[in-house]
Amino acid sequence: MSDYQLDENCIQWFNEKVNWQEAIALSAAPLIKKGAVTKKYTEAMVENINQLGPYILIAPNVALPHARPENGVKEAGVALTVFQQDVEFPADSSGEEKQARVFICLAAVDSESHLNMLQTISGWIDNEELINSLLNSESQKEIQQLLYSSKN
């Protein structure tokens, strides 16, 4: 089984109430800092949501912000951020408002090479217990422990 280990720097926890644009920028910040993506990547993610709706909501309470490789990806990477307060997204065409608190920002260089990262992410999301623990976490350290001890 492939196992993608997150950098310690790519795990974040925030207490502040933020809007979805801020949440996306915050979730991408560690990837910008380490040079995996440029600032353009954040703008592309926000723009895509404006155009396509909140397509990044991939499971209850979980968002997978991402854009295309050509939108400023230098190298593959993942950053996981937990917001303690709900991040509200614009309603989709059904009029239903959605929110998320676990943000997994994904940077992919092409459609093939990030499969092991996606497999790891898939393992997290299908693990209800882990997601619940993440939602209830109270510090960056706690998230780190949860992720490093979770088995895929």
Added chain:
Amino acid sequence: MKVLCVCGMGFGSSLLLKMTADKVLKNKGVKADVEAVDFSTAQSVQADMILTNNEFASQLQGGRAFVKAIVNMASEQEVENAIDEFLSQN
């Protein structure tokens, strides 16, 4: 059978969904061609079944394919239920 997994970009959530669908189909022993595509491509590809999010599901409905919205793209249980529903109708 041909299954399309559709998302905005064609390589984030749709690939995640494809991984889940591949696992489920393999476990069930159902032979299928599963492809992850973006929304605009999906409109021009023939398929028997389309798995996607709520937003795109409403826009892709009405064609030949059986369309099902998936809430948790990593949930094998949810995808299996969708596939069972499709198989029982065909």
